[in-house]
Amino acid sequence: MPSTVTRAERTLATRRRMVQAAYDLFCRDGYLGATISAIADRAGVAVPTIYYTFHTKSALLGDVLGAAIIGFDRWREPPPEPIVMAEVMGWHRWWSEFQAAPTSEMALWVFVRHGAAILQRVAPLVPALHVATGDPEAGQIVRTSEERRVESYREVVNVLADKPAGLREGLTRASATDVLVALFSAEAYQCLVLRGWSHRRCTAFFAELLSTQLLAPG
Template identity: 35%
Template sequence: MTGQGARAAKTTANRAKMLAAARTLFAERGYTATTMKAIAEAAGMAVQTLYFTFATKRAILSELLDTEIAGDTEPVATMDRPWFDAALAAAPADQIRLQVDAAATIFGRVSPLLEVIRSAAATDPELAELWQTNLTQRRAVQLRLATALTEKTALRNGLPAERAADISLAVLAPETYHLLVHERGWTTADWTAWAADALIRQLLP
């Protein structure tokens, strides 16, 4: 590895250490109580390095959210992911099962972080904006999937795609996942089976 390559690898590794430290502290202490200094100390970095890399605590949280939703650091949007293409190509009930499976996988990674954002959004305007952006993105995904359903079959009671997307948004809300899995002790398999059954019954004729 060249000197430049080694430096790039070290920079990437340090960035990952900072993000991991922030994720743990946000989950344990909440967003407000987690300071940049605490993140730097937990990552074993100088606080100046943390500021140089991310500039703000919100920037750390925003990058963490993107990474946790995607499951990797590749700049590929949700609607360009292989699972999404597979869902669009599937029969109606199978499409619903695939999108529920994807939601379960994503929430398994990101649910604690989304709860941190949701909890802090009430008092922090920047996090309220981040939460709203995430909601808007989730609604766009559900609308595209609902539109695909209407192209394959008439929906229950003539539901339009807009209403079907709202129903999916509610059933697959991170708040619902957090309540049932983290608060009520459901397994991910329990939640997945319930959510798929609920959407199939609500949306398909």
């Protein structure tokens, strides 16, 4: 039994190393510029190891996106289909803290603080993701990721709406989800960073903006 566990841990460590290498090169060279050979070399593995693990470059991109969202130290592999978003949200270390926050304002701060860290990791991938949409398989992975972002934000809004104070008067959960999707994105974060904004300033800006747009006063 111990050797089986050790082998599993070693396999997971190798997978994470390949995903991290792919992330680094996708960010630096883009989706087309980052070759499987270069990724394998950076990860210290053979090219067949990458194909054996991920099968295709587009599937590797899916793992990279998942790891950037969940955290490279927590990523294992994509969840099995069909996805139950309420369960997947529990993969985030901060989700229980978010759910336990006593007011919608305090919960929103937990979400923005940790969500901005996710945007910080995903933002450098934005150019690669835009190019990847030109490939049918990779494009589908990008679209699916965006659909899941919307679903995850819907879960966030549902929690906020059920807390004391809740949402702004007259703001439906559907509209609140639309606002969150439009304003709290990797593209918006990257735009601010390219203008010279620090991560701390971006986080404070999103917290103030989303509080004003989503929450009831006080």
